[in-house]
Amino acid sequence: MDISDIDLLSGEAFVDRVPHEWFDHLRANAPIYKHPEPNGPGFWAFTKHEDVAQLNRMWHEFSSEQSRGGVVGIEELDAEAAEAQAEFNEAGRMMLTMDPPDHTRYRKLVNRGFTPKAIRSLEDHLRDIAVKIIDRAIATDDGQADFVTDIAAELPLEAIAEFLGVPSEDRHKIFDWSNRMIGSEDPEYMVGEEAVTEARVEMFMYAHALAEDRRTNPRDDIVSTLIHSEVDGDRLSEMDFNLFFLLLSVAGNETTRNAMSHGMAALLEHPEQYQMMVEDPGAIPTAIEEVLRWASPVMYFRRNATEDLEYKGHQIREGDKVSLWYISANRDEDVFDRPHTFDITRDPNPHIAFGGGGPHFCLGANLARMEMKIMFEELTRRVSKIESLQSPDRLQSNFINGIKHLPVQLIAK
Ligand code: HEM
Numbered sequence: 001m002d003i004s005d006i007d008l009l010s011g012e013a014f015v016d017r018v019p020h021e022w023f024d025h026l027r028a029n030a031p032i033y034k035h036p037e038p039n040g041p042g043f044w045a046f047t048k049h050e051d052v053a054q055l056n057r058m059w060h061e062f063s064s065e066q067s068r069g070g071v072v073g074i075e076e077l078d079a080e081a082a083e084a085q086a087e088f089n090e091a092g093r094m095m096l097t098m099d100p101p102d103h104t105r106y107r108k109l110v111n112r113g114f115t116p117k118a119i120r121s122l123e124d125h126l127r128d129i130a131v132k133i134i135d136r137a138i139a140t141d142d143g144q145a146d147f148v149t150d151i152a153a154e155l156p157l158e159a160i161a162e163f164l165g166v167p168s169e170d171r172h173k174i175f176d177w178s179n180r181m182i183g184s185e186d187p188e189y190m191v192g193e194e195a196v197t198e199a200r201v202e203m204f205m206y207a208h209a210l211a212e213d214r215r216t217n218p219r220d221d222i223v224s225t226l227i228h229s230e231v232d233g234d235r236l237s238e239m240d241f242n243l244f245f246l247l248l249s250v251a252g253n254e255t256t257r258n259a260m261s262h263g264m265a266a267l268l269e270h271p272e273q274y275q276m277m278v279e280d281p282g283a284i285p286t287a288i289e290e291v292l293r294w295a296s297p298v299m300y301f302r303r304n305a306t307e308d309l310e311y312k313g314h315q316i317r318e319g320d321k322v323s324l325w326y327i328s329a330n331r332d333e334d335v336f337d338r339p340h341t342f343d344i345t346r347d348p349n350p351h352i353a354f355g356g357g358g359p360h361f362c363l364g365a366n367l368a369r370m371e372m373k374i375m376f377e378e379l380t381r382r383v384s385k386i387e388s389l390q391s392p393d394r395l396q397s398n399f400i401n402g403i404k405h406l407p408v409q410l411i412a413k
Contacts (some may be wrong), residue, residue, distance in 0.1 A: 040076030053356030262295030293351035
């Protein structure tokens with residue numbers, strides 16, 4: 001392979017599968033690679049586990065700040081998109097695109113909503129929902145279902161909605177908004193900048209109304225905690241809350257849905273491993289870590305160099321764009337034995353699907369793990385066997401490793 005064949009900007013290259021042969025080539029030949037770009041200065045692609053984890057921690061040199069370029073999207077924006085982005089930036093900042101110390105203050109505030117106790121308090125409700133979702137899928141169409149839309153999509157949506165106190169009749173709005181905001185490259189969700197902005201505005205209005213309600217009628221829920229809590233004299237402003245609502249809706253739904261769907265797709269190819277989980281539910285927590293490694297639902301995040309520096313002999317300049325490829329780090333042969341083999345017994349499994357540590361380590365990691373555990377526990381309790389009816393229909397994106405549809409046959413116990 002010639003390195004110039006590699007085009008990490010091409011959403012199309014990611015349609016049929018993740019181009020792992022590109023990442024294998026980069027890790028072996030150019031682990032720190034200045035990737036060219038037709039209408040821009042190019043960007044660094046980091047593909048080794050050690051470097052991705054290291055740069056995640058070097059927030060001072062590799063910034064997440066929105067004003068420096070943020071973390072989502074590595075391609076130069078055209079004039080229209082740049083304008084829309086500038087407008088959005090003016091509205092306020094999300095924690096995802098802040099550096100310490102601002103990020104630290106913000107994270108302290110929202111951490112109050114993500115205590116282990118708060119997460120555990122959702123478990124019984126989410127288990128009831130998972131049982132309903134699975135029973136309904138078994139009972140409909142003789143057990144023929146779309147694993148993504150009928151099963152995997154529902155639980156993360158319920159979790160975020162329950163977490164934020166969104167009433168059940170409004171829950172599908174969140175699904176629709178987050179699809180519109182993230183899948184804009186994919187023809188099925190192709191919506192253009194205008195509709196993305198529209199989805200944001202609708203979501204902000206919704207978040208605003210929810211916060212207003214809790215301001216006057218505080219309840220024992222996270223929204224009430226968030227809007228009333230104060231850390232070192234800081235409070236969440238209205239726009240902070242709107243942006244947090246947006247961040248959770250997007251970050252918490254797509255990712256967990258795709259992790260479950262990729263897990264299912266891999267288990268369909270390895271039915272003996274599904275059988276192991278049916279026979280021994282104790283195998284599920286380890287299996288989930290392998291699903292996370294295998295899926296790497298967020299394929300990369302961006303950083304932006306804040307100064308000229310040398311890293312492992314490469315001269316990086318202030319303002320350079322940097323991409324951290326979790327999907328590649330999670331298949332690094334220096335860290336994982338037989339990295340391209342799906343093995344639910346893999347242990348230890350130091351994957352970095354939730355980020356490589358550092359200040360932005362996924363806030364929802366424990367919630368996502370709990371949702372996946374509940375889903376696979378209840379599925380293996382009820383469904384003895386699952387067969388594939390059609391190969392997975394993938395999302396066209398180089399950012400989210402997504403599956404849109406996965407038709408399956410469920411065979412109940
Ligand atoms: C399998 C599911 C998930 C995956 C793979 C995932 C992945 C990630 C990754 C890689 C980051 C690091 C971002 C960076 O370094 O710039 C992150 C951050 C974040 N995630 Fe997740 N996530 C998942 C589920 C969730 C859930 C369920 C929630 C919310 C309930 C959530 C909320 C967040 C938030 C708020 C941040 C930003 C944290 C910060 O900036 O300090 N995620 N996630």
